[in-house]
Amino acid sequence: xxxxxxxxxxxxxxxxxxxxxxxxxxxxxxxxxxxxxxxxxxxxxxxxxxxxxxxxxxxxxxxxxxxxxxxxxxxxxxxxxxxxxxxxxxxxxxxxxxxxxxxxxxxxxxxxxxxxxxxxxxxxxxxxxxxxxxxxxxxxxxxxxxxxxxxxxxxxxxxxxxxxxxxxxxxxxxxxxxxxxxxxxxxxxxxxxxxxxxxxxxxxxxxxxxxxxxxxxxxxxxxxxxxxxxxxxxxxxxxxxxxxxxxxxxxxxxxxxxxxxxxxxxxxxxxxxxxxxxxxxxxxxxxxxxxxxxxxxxxxxxxxxxxxxxxxxxxxxxxxxxxxxxxxxxxxxxxxxxxxxxxxxxxxxxxxxxxxxxxxxxxxxxxxxxxxxxxxxxxxxxxxxxxxxxxxxxxxxxxxxxxxxxxxxxxxxxxxxxxxxxxxxxxxxxxxxxxxxxxxxxxxxxxxxxxxxxxxxxxxxxxxxxxxxxxxxxxxxxxx
Numbered sequence: 200x201x202x203x204x205x206x207x208x209x210x211x212x213x214x215x216x217x218x219x220x221x222x223x224x225x226x227x228x229x230x231x232x233x234x235x236x237x238x239x240x241x242x243x244x245x246x247x248x249x250x251x252x253x254x255x256x257x258x259x260x261x262x263x264x265x266x267x268x269x270x271x272x273x274x275x276x277x278x279x280x281x282x283x284x285x286x287x288x289x290x291x292x293x294x295x296x297x298x299x300x301x302x303x304x305x306x307x308x309x310x311x312x313x314x315x316x317x318x319x320x321x322x323x324x325x326x327x328x329x330x331x332x333x334x335x336x337x338x339x340x341x342x343x344x345x346x347x348x349x350x351x352x353x354x355x356x357x358x359x360x361x362x363x364x365x366x367x368x369x370x371x372x373x374x375x376x377x378x379x380x381x382x383x384x385x386x387x388x389x390x391x392x393x394x395x396x397x398x399x400x401x402x403x404x405x406x407x408x409x410x411x412x413x414x415x416x417x418x419x420x421x422x423x424x425x426x427x428x429x430x431x432x433x434x435x436x437x438x439x440x441x442x443x444x445x446x447x448x449x450x451x452x453x454x455x456x457x458x459x460x461x462x463x464x465x466x467x468x469x470x471x472x473x474x475x476x477x478x479x480x481x482x483x484x485x486x487x488x489x490x491x492x493x494x495x496x497x498x499x500x501x502x503x504x505x506x507x508x509x510x511x512x513x514x515x516x517x518x519x520x521x522x523x524x525x526x527x528x529x530x531x532x533x534x535x536x537x538x539x540x541x542x543x544x545x546x547x548x549x550x551x552x553x554x555x556x557x558x559x560x561x562x563x564x565x566x567x568x569x570x571x572x573x574x575x576x577x578x579x580x581x582x583x584x585x586x587x588x589x590x591x592x593x594x595x596x597x598x599x600x601x602x603x604x605x606x607x608x609x610x611x612x613x614x615x616x617x618x619x620x621x622x623x624x625x626x627x628x629x630x631x632x633x634x635x636x637x638x639x640x641x642x643x644x645x646x647x648x649x650x651x652x653x654x655x656x657x658x659x660x661x662x663x664x665x666x667x668x669x670x671x672x673x674x675x676x677x678x679x
Contacts, residue, residue, distance in 0.1 A: 202251045202347070203248045203249065203250070203251025203252050203347075204248070204251075205417075206244055206247050206248035206251065206417050207244060207245055207248035209244060209417045209420055209421060210240070210241045210242075210243070210244020210245055210247075210248060210417075210420065211241060211244075212241075212420065212421065212424045213237040213238070213240040213241050213244075213420065213423075213424050214237065214238060214241040216237055216424055216427075216428050217233070217234045217237035217238050217241075232278060232281045232282040232285060233282065233427075233431060235278050235281075236275065236278045236279070236282065237424075239270075239271040239272070239274060239275050239278060240271065240275070240399070240420060240423070240424075241271070242268050242270055242271030243268070243271035243272045243275070243403070243420075244271075244417065244420055245264075245268045245271070246264075246265055246268030246269055246271055246272065247417070249261050249264045249265055249268065250265065250336075250347045250348045250349070251347045251348075253338070253347060253348055258335075258336055258348070261336065261348055262333075262335060262336050262348075265333070265336070265348075265350065266327055266328055266333060269324065269327045269333075270324060272363070272403065273320050273323055273324045273327065273359075273362065274317075274320050274324070275366060275400075276316055276319075276320050276362065276365060276366045276369070277313060277316045277317040277320055279366060279369060279370065279396060280307070280308065280312070280313050280316055280369060281313060282392060283308055283369070283373050283376075283389060283392075283393075284308050284309070284310070284313055286377075286380070286385050286388070286389050287308045287376060287380070287389075288308075288557070307369065307372070308376070316365075319362075320362070323358055323359055323362045326355050326358055326359070327359065329353070330353050331353045331354055331355040332352070332353050332355055332356065332358070332359065333350050333351065333352060333353060334351045334352065334353045335350075335351045336348040336349065336350060336351060337349050337350075337351050363400065363403070366400055367397065367400055367401065370393045370396050370397050370400065371393075371397075373389060373390075373392075373393040374389070374390045374393050374394070377389040377390045377393070383599045384434055384437050384599075385434070387430070387434075388430055388431070388433075388434040391426070391427075391430035392427060392430065394426075395422070395423050395426040395427045395430070396423065396427075398419055398422045398423055398426070399419040399420060399422070399423035400419070401419070402418055402419035403419055466504070466508050467505070467508050470501055470504050470505055470508070473497070473501050474498070474501050474505075477494060477497055477498050477501060480494055481494060481498075521563060522561050522562060522563050523561070523562070523564075524559050524560070524561055524562075525559070525560065525562055525564050526556075526557045526558055526559060526560075527558040527559070527560045527562070527567070527595075527602060527604075527669070528553050528555070528556065528557070528558040528595070530562075530564060530567055530568050530571070531551060531553075531571055531593060531604070532551065533568060534568050534571035534572050534575065535549055535551060535571075535575070535593075537568075537572055538572055538575045538576065538579075541575070541576065541579055542575070542579065542591075545579050545582070545584075545589070546589055547578075547579050547582060547589045547590065547591060548589065548590045548591070549575070549590070549591045549592075549593070550590065550591070550592045550593070551593045551594075552592070552593070552594040552595070553594070553595045554595070555595055555597060558595065558602055559671075560602060560649070560669050560670075560671070561649075561670075562649055562669070563645075563648075563649070566645045566648075567645060567649065569641070569645070570641075570642045570645050570646065570667075571593075573638045573639070573641060573642050574606055574642060574665065575591060576638065577638050577639060578591050578606075578608035578610055578663075579591075580610075581608060581610030581611050581612075581663070582608060582609055582610045582611070583610075583611060586609060588609050589609060590608070590609050591606070591607070591608045591609075592605070592606075592607045592608075593605070593606055593607075594607075597671070600670060600671060601651070601668045601669060601670055601671060602668070602669050602670075602671055603666060603667070603668050604666070604667040604668075604669075605656075605664065605665075605666055606664070606665040606666075606667065607662060607663070607664045607665070608662050608663055609661060609662040610662055610663055611660060612658045612659045612660045612661065612662060612663055613655065613658045613663055614658075615658070618654075618655040618658065621639055621655070622639050622640055622642070622643035622653070623640060646667060646668075646669070649669055649670075650669075650670050651667065651668045651669035651670060652667070652668050653665060653666070653667045653668075654666050
């Protein structure tokens, strides 16, 4: 009985950790999966612990509780898949140039597969309640423990053993797939989670054999709980630090916007004074023709300044944008389809190269789609009609923090001294016959509002290479 109490006490460790995770990290679907898995481990240990209560509970009661608590280890499979599925589904990973084994492995980490394995787990659990799964209990004594009950398995015992073998198989496959995830935070977490879960499951399988006793899984529980709590807290701390850096960047942008708005306001006030005195002087009959021409020039300049401040004000103002998680690759593809007519009319070839799926970003779809429409339009206009190769290439890349989009055209290029000013509002490229110069300025503004950026990597008479960077969408931001 003392051994049983000890096992149940060890089993409560994952439960306490689950409650801690729920209080501190309750905002993500990944947290939900972790909490449920921890609770199932606690139920698993209660399932083992009751086998040692032979002195205080009847055999029928222990058998009933053992079958009931079998729920814990049985449904651990779909929860393991759920945790891996949440990360693999939401994080960009390389999907092309993969071998057949990788492609087959990915097929197991889908929503349909998750539903299928949940149904399979339910069938295994149902078999557990029949004599085909567990016929009864037998009294056993191991060298280092008390006398305890050991399950007398039925003819379909192999089904449950197969079920646990599938769990081990998936835990081995997950690290292989995690290598294709580009976000190092989630890659390291997924690999650590799989390794820690193996430390839990493999000792647990030894519980099937009477000679090893049923304490082996308790050792795995201690190792898993401590190690898994460590990697989970580490992941969330790293993401919180990254989120804090993005928020600090947003605060600076907000401050700059308020400062610009105040400056525009003061310019308007000063211009109102200029216009007021100009109007008074215009009524003065003592002015000669030369003075009136000068006064007229001042009035024209004042009107232009008023129009300019109005344009800047309209440019700076934007209504509250709605952001949500979406696939950036699909948005780029929609932008290409939207500009297909323009590309065809100007005989410009456009190639989109993407080897990642998904490219989830926390974004405003309409504005980000307009970013790529503007870039395509500007590039088409920058390509001379007599150019032999008229082509635009869009490709994607991912580092630890950002999704990077390379946008390369074969246009006339931009002089190095204009690489920064070309993104300023009302600065139109010299090769355009008309336009207010807001295309690239809008692109720059939208990228900054998405906490990203756009810059020119290289430009020559043979073409221009733009680089766009957007922070990867994390589960702590848009993954709810």
